Amino acid sequence: MTALSAAALHEGVPPRNVLTRRDHSGDSVIGADVVVVGSGAGGATLAAELAEAGFDVVIVEDGSYYQTRDFTADSSAMTRQLYREGGASMAIGCPPIFYQEGRAVGGSTVINGGMSWRTPDEVLARWDHALGLSGIARELEPCFERVERRIHVAAMDAEAIGNDNLLLKRGADAKGWKVIGNLRNQAHCVGSNRCAFGCPTGAKQSALVTYVPRALHYGARVYADVHVDRITRDGTRATGVIGTVAGSRHRIVVRAKLVVAACGAIHTPALLARSGFRSPSGQLGRNLALHPNVKLVAIFDEDVTGWRGVHQAFQVREFQDQGLLFAAVNLPPSILAMSFPHRGAALGRLMQHYDRMVLAGVLCADTTTGRVRTINGRPQAFYQLADADAANLQRGVSLLSELLFAAGARRILLPFHGAAELHGPDDARRLLGLAIPARGWEVVSVHVMGTARMGNDARTAVTSSVGLVHGADRLMVADASVLPTPLGVNPMETIMALATRSAGHVIDNAARFLR
């Protein structure tokens, strides 16, 4: 491999300023201007901006450090390594909702689909008018532009689009529904369709290959494999963090002038709570939104081979104003098999159609919220799917089924336990009248948001509009926790833009933060 390609793939000898658990032989005490807990969309972005401005930045990451060459075709191993709790984290409710979070340097950007969308205008307008975040759209505009440049947000190369996505588009076109090419953070994605397991080609411009190397380049240090036990404080002032190196009893103490919690909407509220920070609003941990989504499987007569081609090349936006998005995804046989109720010979017969299957999903902007409680220092999510959202998902499944039949599907398997297969568009429409008990739903989430919501009123919000925690000093949140409402679209770019805006605030007020 040439030097160029090695650099492009972010391969080679790990940088000296990345320390993993192998680099610790005892306890450590570190000083820094800023300590950032978490290295995903929010943490890595903020860390890179501050490092370039001259701050001494330390990033502490619970997960491990991997490079592009570490991402293999072994889906199971990748899931165990890159997902928190092996991807089996669960929000308690009826139905229980399994949600996925990344746990690696780069956070969930390492395992997400790479959809890069700005916050919808109507959402920003709502934040501006109803939530008192006046001027936020104008302030975020340059942040979006900056993020998009950094992570190379671009349309897909046509030759990389696989047949599963072409079938989705064919169905949408046949129905006359609005379908758009996804903008993704990728530099010539060639369709290995491994986004969810760490991009093995280096094309996906996750935080791991963009903001993290940038932060390192400008002097930041990354401590991987370190679980932060708590934020240290002096009264209401955050003074640093104490963590434990994975697989050891070695402690790491970071003393810093600003502490940034960026460990995601599940773990950030728990970190704050177990560190003794209480929000005057009483909202810490509340307001959990999940973008519940369900998947269905359509079987075609023609070859699909969905694993050859770009992940989610298109989104169907016809029903976006009603909170529904549709997309085609592809999953390895093992993960698909576990979603089927079939077993024995019936499972074997069904799986023989694997290369003729299109897996498609319905994402719903939720109208209810759940909560993250901190129990014995650990977070536990609780979320009860609202009847209205269940009805909306059911409608989405019906509409998406119609689309897939219009594309030529022969059979559709539904995400409801015990539900019969659909064999035509009439079946799809009849689905709307079906009473589906809540416990029969198979719902998952990959977008957890909102548990430290921002707002300028300390009585109703956990953080200010730039992420500073109300009622605390030198403590900031920079992740999906601050989103005050669900977005209805993929949240990564919004999180990065908000983190950029927060970084600007810290730089503009450097004298105060460095005191």
Next chain:
Amino acid sequence: MATAIAYRHSHTTRQVLRSLVPVICPPEADALGEAIVEHMALTLAAGPAVLRGGFAAGLVAYDLGALAHYARRARALRGELAERYYASWERGPTSMHVQLARGINQLMSLACYEQPAMMERLGYRPAPWITEVKQRRLTVYHDDVRRQALQILAPDPLRPGVRVKQGV
């Protein structure tokens, strides 16, 4: 590398799961029983502790529950009896029965189709595909890839001209 929990199946768990391979997996996976059960241990090790605990307790209940109907533990049931007993949990008198049966099915199906022989039967060969497209990217899009790699590290301060350590 993330720290994995040191988890191993108990004797009971292993025996019960082994007896369920012919019930849940397709016949073509019969010879892969040990590997499938072993793979389930890897998945459980990575999962939430509450899931591991609930799963282990549930399998003990499943094993002992067969005594009342067949005067044998579930691990000793074979063929039609094993099938009937598992199906009775799938339909379940309580949601706990249903959830456990569904959980076993999900974990075992995952483990089954993670076996290389099973993926090969479906024609699922991602590794050579990854190698092919990775090479194509670096060849066809060489210049753009290089530009993006350079852009990532190029100076582009958020507040041009501000270096905080000098400016404070």
